[in-house]
Amino acid sequence: MATWVLTxxxxxxxxxxxxxxxxxxxxxxxxxxxxxxxxxxxxxxxxDHTLYMQxxxxxxxxxxxxxLAPRTVANIEAxxxxxxFDGLWVLRVQDNYVAQWGDPDGVRKVPDTMQKLAPExxxxxxxxxxxxxxxxxxxxxxxxxxxSFAAARDPGTGxxxxxxxxxxxxxxxxxxxxxxxxxELYAVIGNAPRHLDRNVTIVGQVRQGIELxxxxxxxxxxxxxxxxxxxxxxxxxxxxxxEMPPAQRSRLEVLRSDSPTFTAVVAARRNRHxxxxxxxxxxxALCNVPLxxxxxxxxxx
Amino acid sequence: MATWVLTxxxxxxxxxxxxxxxxxxxxxxxxxxxxxxxxxxxxxxxxDHTLYMQxxxxxxxxxxxxxLAPRTVANIEAxxxxxxFDGLWVLRVQDNYVAQWGDPDGVRKVPDTMQKLAPExxxxxxxxxxxxxxxxxxxxxxxxxxxSFAAARDPGTGxxxxxxxxxxxxxxxxxxxxxxxxxELYAVIGNAPRHLDRNVTIVGQVRQGIELxxxxxxxxxxxxxxxxxxxxxxxxxxxxxxEMPPAQRSRLEVLRSDSPTFTAVVAARRNRHxxxxxxxxxxxALCNVPLxxxxxxxxxx
Numbered sequence: 001m002a003t004w005v006l007t008x009x010x011x012x013x014x015x016x017x018x019x020x021x022x023x024x025x026x027x028x029x030x031x032x033x034x035x036x037x038x039x040x041x042x043x044x045x046x047x048d049h050t051l052y053m054q055x056x057x058x059x060x061x062x063x064x065x066x067x068l069a070p071r072t073v074a075n076i077e078a079x080x081x082x083x084x085f086d087g088l089w090v091l092r093v094q095d096n097y098v099a100q101w102g103d104p105d106g107v108r109k110v111p112d113t114m115q116k117l118a119p120e121x122x123x124x125x126x127x128x129x130x131x132x133x134x135x136x137x138x139x140x141x142x143x144x145x146x147x148s149f150a151a152a153r154d155p156g157t158g159x160x161x162x163x164x165x166x167x168x169x170x171x172x173x174x175x176x177x178x179x180x181x182x183x184e185l186y187a188v189i190g191n192a193p194r195h196l197d198r199n200v201t202i203v204g205q206v207r208q209g210i211e212l213x214x215x216x217x218x219x220x221x222x223x224x225x226x227x228x229x230x231x232x233x234x235x236x237x238x239x240x241x242x243e244m245p246p247a248q249r250s251r252l253e254v255l256r257s258d259s260p261t262f263t264a265v266v267a268a269r270r271n272r273h274x275x276x277x278x279x280x281x282x283x284x285a286l287c288n289v290p291l292x293x294x295x296x297x298x299x300x301x
Numbered sequence: 302m303a304t305w306v307l308t309x310x311x312x313x314x315x316x317x318x319x320x321x322x323x324x325x326x327x328x329x330x331x332x333x334x335x336x337x338x339x340x341x342x343x344x345x346x347x348x349d350h351t352l353y354m355q356x357x358x359x360x361x362x363x364x365x366x367x368x369l370a371p372r373t374v375a376n377i378e379a380x381x382x383x384x385x386f387d388g389l390w391v392l393r394v395q396d397n398y399v400a401q402w403g404d405p406d407g408v409r410k411v412p413d414t415m416q417k418l419a420p421e422x423x424x425x426x427x428x429x430x431x432x433x434x435x436x437x438x439x440x441x442x443x444x445x446x447x448x449s450f451a452a453a454r455d456p457g458t459g460x461x462x463x464x465x466x467x468x469x470x471x472x473x474x475x476x477x478x479x480x481x482x483x484x485e486l487y488a489v490i491g492n493a494p495r496h497l498d499r500n501v502t503i504v505g506q507v508r509q510g511i512e513l514x515x516x517x518x519x520x521x522x523x524x525x526x527x528x529x530x531x532x533x534x535x536x537x538x539x540x541x542x543x544e545m546p547p548a549q550r551s552r553l554e555v556l557r558s559d560s561p562t563f564t565a566v567v568a569a570r571r572n573r574h575x576x577x578x579x580x581x582x583x584x585x586a587l588c589n590v591p592l593x594x595x596x597x598x599x600x601x602x
Contacts, residue, residue: 095512096467121580138436138584166397166492175576191467191492191588195573198580211396211519218512272496275476279422279499283439287492 027273033264034292041261042253044296045207047241049073051080054236060209061250062169065149068162069120072171072201076182077240084108084183085238090216094224096190099213100172101235102183110183119177121198125153125160131257135283139194143286145257149205150286152197162202164193165287167210170200189214192287207252207293251296265290328574334565335593342562343554345597346508348542350374352381355537361510362551363470366450369463370421373472373502377483378541385409385484386539391517395525397491400514401473402536403484411484420478422499426454426461432558436584440495444587446558450506451587453498463503465494466588468511471501490515493588508553508594552597566591
């Protein structure tokens with residue numbers, strides 16, 4: 001009965017079939033909004049601050065956010081230039097939480113000058129750089145986006161911080177806040193653990209390939225650590241995109257969070273008006289806002 | 302350098318090291334609170350309304366919630382008794398969204414009388430049955446728990462509904478709301494897609510084994526459907542726990558959401574005061590509240 005495939009596809013097409021709010025206008029899906037977007041609504045990933053993590057399954061593309069964690073991003077990039085991560089491991093995968101990588105056997109040396117680093121749980125940021133999401137949030141006074149990274153802000157202090165949404169990349173640390181030097185990293189692979197916000201320095205966002213981490217076997221030791229070394233997942237290399245030959249780079253662009261197209265996408269997802277949805281939510285949580293990524297058009301130089 | 306393992310473990314132990322709020326009292330972790338809990342804080346899963354889905358990787362245990370979807374749960378249980386799902390497939394896995402199972406090739410017949418079913422997007426529920434979570438929510442007037450299921454409620458109408466948190470199990474449907482008869486089901490494997498609330502009938506919650514679904518390869522066709530039949534994941538059987546010999550049942554119990562222990566757990570997770578956390582959140586989102594499940598003590602009859 002082909003109808004059951006239809007049932008499945010129709011029910012779940014719901015997620016991509018969305019519409020902007022005005023009931024008079026024809027409903028536009030997110031796909032349609034993106035298809036009609038001008039080139040100016042997109043920006044290429046910044047290759048100077050983008051990491052490629054090579055796993056057995058393929059490449060994970062992580063864009064770093066130096067504006068929100070300048071010292072920590074610089075430390076990580078310095079470690080990458082030292083080939084610190086090459087040959088290390090994904091050592092922990094906890095279901096509905098994080099995948100984490102680093103040096104479980106202590107085979108690598110972090111240079112003495114890079115061992116300790118003052119954390120960057122939040123940073124001063126001008127209001128102009130922050131695209132406000134009007135929907136209220138339980139964890140922060142304001143939420144929104146900075147250069148296509150999900151973030152929060154305290155307008156009273158002018159401080160901003162990246163938030164633990166799906167695919168966010170953060171810095172593992174010990175009880176000492178200065179112990180988070182960037183040599184141990186994790187990515188969020190489950191429901192947003194926003195309680196970690198401002199307790200960890202977040203440094204960026206997986207822009208492509210998160211499924212290479214989210215499908216890894218869960219560790220069975222406490223907290224999802226792999227309890228036997230053969231279970232670890234080898235990292236061939238972590239490299240800066242800008243150090244790769246252009247032909248080997250992932251030519252990706254992300255929707256600009258300060259573009260009208262982005263505002264239209266958010267509105268379409270906040271209230272869905274297609275034939276499937278009967279109850280538009282009238283609200284969207286920060287970590288449910290999509291950050292569309294696509295291959296750069298072939299004509300772009 | 303063993304210190305890096307320590308770094309990893311310390312940073313991430315943070316998730317299980319939590320404390321109740323009063324600063325005068327010694328901080329108790331969730332683990333400690335649970336270890337000190339009385340037997341009355343727990344209830345066994347209801348075997349009359351619990352499904353075992355047997356996948357190649359093991360058993361997924363789904364507890365149904367007849368109080369919140371009586372007709373749909375009855376339909377699903379009737380299909381299970383007809384062995385409807387045995388030999389069918391997980392046919393779609395979309396990253397950060399859902400894993401879905403059913404009959405992609407239409408090899409099964411749903412009895413005519415069970416084809417259409419009025420949806421149960423919300424149901425009348427007495428206020429007494431609802432354990433309120435005081436933290437505000439963006440998607441619903443009130444959120445909380447009904448018999449250890451995450452739920453929402455409109456006090457103005459007295460209607461309640463189950464919510465799309467991680468591990469929630471819902472009913473796929475076509476545009477016709479009555480097309481959701483329970484023969485096509487999905488489980489949430491990503492950040493809570495709360496916009497689906499009240500657009501789909503949710504029927505229960507995965508109590509054990511969600512990682513057997515969340516680690517499945519993502520489908521590469523549109524919406525995460527497997528584009529080739531060999532990619533599908535076979536379902537050996539879906540059976541009711543109560544129809545299994547007692548020795549073959551998963552003897553599990555869930556923390557009662559109307560117990561003082563549960564209230565203490567939620568408080569400990571809302572504000573974490575151990576040595577690792579520097580910034581307690583002061584808030585907890587509905588879908589970040591844990592619903593602890595454990596093996597029944599051996600002494601329980």
